[in-house]
Amino acid sequence: MAAAADAAPSPAPRSEPNHGLRIFAIWVVVSLAADLVLWFVWGPHMPPGDLSTAAANQQFDIQVMAVMAAPVMAFVLIYFGYALVVWRHREGDDEDGPPLHGHARIQATWITVTSVIVLCLFGFGTYELVTAQGAGAGEGPSPIWKPSGAAPLQVQVIGQQWRFTYRYPQFGGFETTALVLPVGRWVEFHVTSLDVIHSFWAYQLGVKADANPGTDNVAFAKATQTGQVTIRCAELCGLWHGAMFDYGHVVSDTAFMSWARSTRSALASVTRILPPYATTYDPTVVPTINKAMVKAGIAGANGYYYPGPPYTPVNP
Numbered sequence: 247m248a249a250a251a252d253a254a255p256s257p258a259p260r261s262e263p264n265h266g267l268r269i270f271a272i273w274v275v276v277s278l279a280a281d282l283v284l285w286f287v288w289g290p291h292m293p294p295g296d297l298s299t300a301a302a303n304q305q306f307d308i309q310v311m312a313v314m315a316a317p318v319m320a321f322v323l324i325y326f327g328y329a330l331v332v333w334r335h336r337e338g339d340d341e342d343g344p345p346l347h348g349h350a351r352i353q354a355t356w357i358t359v360t361s362v363i364v365l366c367l368f369g370f371g372t373y374e375l376v377t378a379q380g381a382g383a384g385e386g387p388s389p390i391w392k393p394s395g396a397a398p399l400q401v402q403v404i405g406q407q408w409r410f411t412y413r414y415p416q417f418g419g420f421e422t423t424a425l426v427l428p429v430g431r432w433v434e435f436h437v438t439s440l441d442v443i444h445s446f447w448a449y450q451l452g453v454k455a456d457a458n459p460g461t462d463n464v465a466f467a468k469a470t471q472t473g474q475v476t477i478r479c480a481e482l483c484g485l486w487h488g489a490m491f492d493y494g495h496v497v498s499d500t501a502f503m504s505w506a507r508s509t510r511s512a513l514a515s516v517t518r519i520l521p522p523y524a525t526t527y528d529p530t531v532v533p534t535i536n537k538a539m540v541k542a543g544i545a546g547a548n549g550y551y552y553p554g555p556p557y558t559p560v561n562p
């Protein structure tokens with residue numbers, strides 16, 4: 247058998263260039279270029295921007311992950327392109343490629359490189375979740391990460407079909423439909439719900455926290471610039487989920503204080519009827535409160551409590 251195989255006419259051996267080295271060289275150049283563009287050109291424009299510390303941190307995370315992912319993607323595309331161009335079928339060449347058997351070095355490299363990438367992402371992701379302001383997500387009732395320094399402004403976010411309302415416990419606990427925040431001060435959001443599961447998503451603040459009934463979900467952010475914040479419900483919560491949309495405003499500290507003081511006095515009569523400020527509310531008492539609101543003439547006939555005039559920003 248061996249003799250017969252040896253006797254078969256074999257084409258003259260071609261001198262093969264070092265394909266591995268060529269692919270590696272192309273990959274190094276492309277990866278470096280892609281990473282530089284990702285970090286310096288595209289990076290500063292990546293979502294969710296840098297209106298708050300939490301947002302800027304998420305932008306950093308996305309930049310880091312993009313820089314790690316680009317060389318992987320570049321390798322796949324370069325190998326694909328190289329194979330198409332260099333190893334394509336040529337006229338008159340009906341020869342089969344050499345059979346492939348185990349290649350210890352390639353296997354070891356593959357397993358090592360992929361393991362290192364995945365473990366690095368795991369380590370980086372865990373570190374950023376635990377340390378960097380809880381990654382802007384709700385950390386539950388007793389957050390691991392807390393800001394240091396001056397006491398944060400507390401804002402309670404109450405999800406309800408189909409509205410977010412906000413209570414300011416440090417200003418007498420008034421409840422309003424307008425989210426107004428001061429620039430340069432830590433905000434401690436306490437997110438809860440009166441009915442089904444909602445999710446408080448304040449895009450430019452980099453905050454996205456589930457609003458569960460009976461649960462106090464805490465999230466932190468500090469706005470570093472004034473501006474407008476898009477607020478959406480990010481959890482399908484019923485018929486008008488798509489309409490659970492609003493804008494919040496980050497304003498100067500003076501503008502915030504004057505808004506908070508005037509809203510506090512404007513809503514004083516409503517605040518008296520509200521249940522006292524608490525981290526969670528008993529959803530079964532909501533209809534009772536709503537009835538009291540209608541009776542007092544401060545809610546619509548449907549009983550929904552949507553107090554407060556819309557906020558017009560002083561320094562948009």
Ligand SMILES: [Cu+2]
Nearest residue numbers: 444479483490
């Ligand atoms: Cu919702």
